[in-house]
Amino acid sequence: MQRIANLLVVQDGQVLLLKKPRRNWYVAPGGKVEPEESIYDAAIREFTEETNAKPIQPHLKGIYTMVIEDGEVVKDEWMLFTFVANGLTGTPWEETREGLLEWHPIEHLESLPMAEGDRANLLFAVKESGTQYGTFHYTEEFQLLKQHLQSSSEGDVLNG
Amino acid sequence: MQRIANLLVVQDGQVLLLKKPRRNWYVAPGGKVEPEESIYDAAIREFTEETNAKPIQPHLKGIYTMVIEDGEVVKDEWMLFTFVANGLTGTPWEETREGLLEWHPIEHLESLPMAEGDRANLLFAVKESGTQYGTFHYTEEFQLLKQHLQSSSEGDVLNG
Numbered sequence: 148m149q150r151i152a153n154l155l156v157v158q159d160g161q162v163l164l165l166k167k168p169r170r171n172w173y174v175a176p177g178g179k180v181e182p183e184e185s186i187y188d189a190a191i192r193e194f195t196e197e198t199n200a201k202p203i204q205p206h207l208k209g210i211y212t213m214v215i216e217d218g219e220v221v222k223d224e225w226m227l228f229t230f231v232a233n234g235l236t237g238t239p240w241e242e243t244r245e246g247l248l249e250w251h252p253i254e255h256l257e258s259l260p261m262a263e264g265d266r267a268n269l270l271f272a273v274k275e276s277g278t279q280y281g282t283f284h285y286t287e288e289f290q291l292l293k294q295h296l297q298s299s300s301e302g303d304v305l306n307g
Numbered sequence: 308m309q310r311i312a313n314l315l316v317v318q319d320g321q322v323l324l325l326k327k328p329r330r331n332w333y334v335a336p337g338g339k340v341e342p343e344e345s346i347y348d349a350a351i352r353e354f355t356e357e358t359n360a361k362p363i364q365p366h367l368k369g370i371y372t373m374v375i376e377d378g379e380v381v382k383d384e385w386m387l388f389t390f391v392a393n394g395l396t397g398t399p400w401e402e403t404r405e406g407l408l409e410w411h412p413i414e415h416l417e418s419l420p421m422a423e424g425d426r427a428n429l430l431f432a433v434k435e436s437g438t439q440y441g442t443f444h445y446t447e448e449f450q451l452l453k454q455h456l457q458s459s460s461e462g463d464v465l466n467g
Binding site: 207212228278282297 | 308310342343344345346347348364365366367370371372374381384386388391393436437438440441442444455457459460461462
């Protein structure tokens with residue numbers, strides 16, 4: 148099963164997004180987890196490869212199952228691991244092979260064109276505490292059909 | 308890629324472990340994540356199926372890549388998602404098709420017979436704050452060859 152790790156850097160009230168030429172949709176920089184690689188290493192490696200900058204204090208915020216459906220038929224399924232980071236070191240490229248890298252105010256996540264599941268994930272990553280889990284069902288044209296989301300926070304187990 | 312979700316319940320200073328008949332090794336109750344299922348749902352479902360009890364406040368503590376090697380050859384690779392929960396509702400079975408369910412003081416995690424990677428994961432889950440990531444390399448007889456572990460905690464991104 149394909150596994151994708153992406154990472155949203157927040158710095159000075161802004162987030163670094165990649166504008167992909169297809170559809171002009173925005174995504175958080177990321178890519179495929181390699182065999183034997185931890186998802187943490189993958190998120191940092193992919194972010195650095197795509198931006199030329201290193202994320203500071205990355206932390207996992209969401210683990211999602213993505214399902215692509217054509218009517219009743221499941222065409223594809225993969226996992227997405229979404230990290231957030233508290234700033235970066237280095238200077239991100241402005242343009243890459245993948246698209247344009249742009250800083251946007253956090254609030255723009257509400258309105259920029261993107262997959263609706265990505266919007267939910269990225270808003271959770273920057274605005275909510277804890278970890279989110281869920282499944283997103285999309286058409287092959289990335290229209291969101293349904294979503295099922297849950298979250299949890301570090302409890303008081305450690306004090307038990 | 309196979310995905311396994313397991314869950315360690317902590318209650319009154321004790322943890323609920325499954326003693327598997329093969330090797331008499333201890334594990335946290337768990338099992339396979341189903342297609343389209345969130346890992347959170349899978350952890351709760353598998354725990355409940357194996358114990359007859361429901362975990363309270365489950366929270367993801369670790370995401371691991373497990374690699375089985377025979378010399379230079381990778382024989383298998385899967386992912387493990389380890390949750391912790393703050394107690395349970397219901398009365399766990401004492402014996403199941405999978406093995407014996409036993410409560411043990413948290414400190415016994417240091418010494419009970421189990422896969423060494425599991426020991427590291429379960430100790431992190433009950434003793435440390437934050438989320439752990441990593442890769443474990445095992446022989447086909449589950450002898451730990453090497454491990455690579457990292458962790459992160461919720462930072463101050465939300466206050467940025």
